[in-house]
Amino acid sequence: EPEVTQTPSHQVTQMGQEVILRCVPISNHLYFYWYRQILGQKVEFLVSFYNNEISEKSEIFDDQFSVERPDGSNFTLKIRSTKLEDSAMYFCASSDPDTQYFGPGTRLTVL
Amino acid sequence: DQQVKQNSPSLSVQEGRISILNCDYTNSMFDYFLWYKKYPAEGPTFLISISSIKDKNEDGRFTVFLNKSAKHLSLHIVPSQPGDSAVYFCAASARNNNDMRFGAGTRLTVKP
Numbered sequence: 001e002p003e004v005t006q007t008p009s010h011q012v013t014q015m016g017q018e019v020i021l022r023c024v025p026i027s028n029h030l031y032f033y034w035y036r037q038i039l040g041q042k043v044e045f046l047v048s049f050y051n052n053e054i055s056e057k058s059e060i061f062d063d064q065f066s067v068e069r070p071d072g073s074n075f076t077l078k079i080r081s082t083k084l085e086d087s088a089m090y091f092c093a094s095s096d097p098d099t100q101y102f103g104p105g106t107r108l109t110v111l
Numbered sequence: 112d113q114q115v116k117q118n119s120p121s122l123s124v125q126e127g128r129i130s131i132l133n134c135d136y137t138n139s140m141f142d143y144f145l146w147y148k149k150y151p152a153e154g155p156t157f158l159i160s161i162s163s164i165k166d167k168n169e170d171g172r173f174t175v176f177l178n179k180s181a182k183h184l185s186l187h188i189v190p191s192q193p194g195d196s197a198v199y200f201c202a203a204s205a206r207n208n209n210d211m212r213f214g215a216g217t218r219l220t221v222k223p
Contacts, residue, residue: 033211042214042215043155043213043216044213045210045211045213056210091155093154098160099145099157100157101157102155103154104153105153105154
């Protein structure tokens, strides 16, 4: 069964460093998403992406965040200058387009 | 932002009995609703969905009920099994908007 994959599973970085979180969506899906979940809190929407551009973004998705689909298979989330409060699980999802399927997540720890 | 609310943070049920998880929403533009199950250290897994044109959708042991006038939906699991123990998230979206909103989750524990 096709699934969304994410790498790395755990990323540790220093505050102020740039990180890139990678996702491989399900191959025939056209809509892509990033969510995050701070420990003990709810899953929060960050951004959706369709037809090579951002279609929706939340207030969390500020100028330090960017997304890219650099080739036909990867979908990346870049955080330019990480802050302590960026520590969270980051989930990628893709959809067909109604139902979103999630990847296993990347745990980002900012020290 | 509390557009989707799950007021019960936890629920404990005996194996074989029914589990009922509840969800309320405030945004009348939402017309598509989903339930996800999440195990520790994994991403949310899609469970079942319902469109606002329906009031019930069933898939095996899982049934979702939608009451549009009350802006309320529920997930019924019957019979409950220990493997159902997980955190269940309710989610809602408007189909012309990709921004899906999640509830805070309900931790279901099914005791053998």
